[in-house]
Amino acid sequence: MNQNSSDLSRRRFIKLTAIGLTAAPFANALLSETASAADMVPETDPMAAALGYKEDAAKADKRTDKTALCSSCLHYTGKPGEANGPCALFQGKLVAANGWCTAWVKKAA
Numbered sequence: 001m002n003q004n005s006s007d008l009s010r011r012r013f014i015k016l017t018a019i020g021l022t023a024a025p026f027a028n029a030l031l032s033e034t035a036s037a038a039d040m041v042p043e044t045d046p047m048a049a050a051l052g053y054k055e056d057a058a059k060a061d062k063r064t065d066k067t068a069l070c071s072s073c074l075h076y077t078g079k080p081g082e083a084n085g086p087c088a089l090f091q092g093k094l095v096a097a098n099g100w101c102t103a104w105v106k107k108a109a
């Protein structure tokens with residue numbers, strides 16, 4: 001390998017590294033968003049449908065307590081302030097913090 005090809009390889013390495021470092025955060029954000037979307041319980045899930053689960057509690061017909069939300073439910077274990085979190089009824093899946101279903105039980109204060 002002569003001096004010119006060594007310089008070209010080094011330039012190519014530096015260029016690819018710079019592109020990789022620039023693109024990495026976007027790829028990570030894209031992948032994590034895709035993963036969280038895949039982990040959400042869809043309203044069309046058979047059990048979710050049977051329980052009348054809605055990602056937007058305001059759209060749940062059977063909800064009589066207008067303050068009831070997944071985030072205030074005993075079965076919800078998401079962190080306060082986050083948009084979604086795990087529900088004990090839907091093992092391994094996430095529900096919307098502002099969602100609701102007929103299995104809602106008020107979380108003790």
Ligand code: SF4
Pocket residue numbers: 053069070071073074075076087088089095099100101102103104105
């Ligand atoms: S059981 Fe509670 S946390 Fe789970 S979907 Fe129903 S209302 Fe939301």
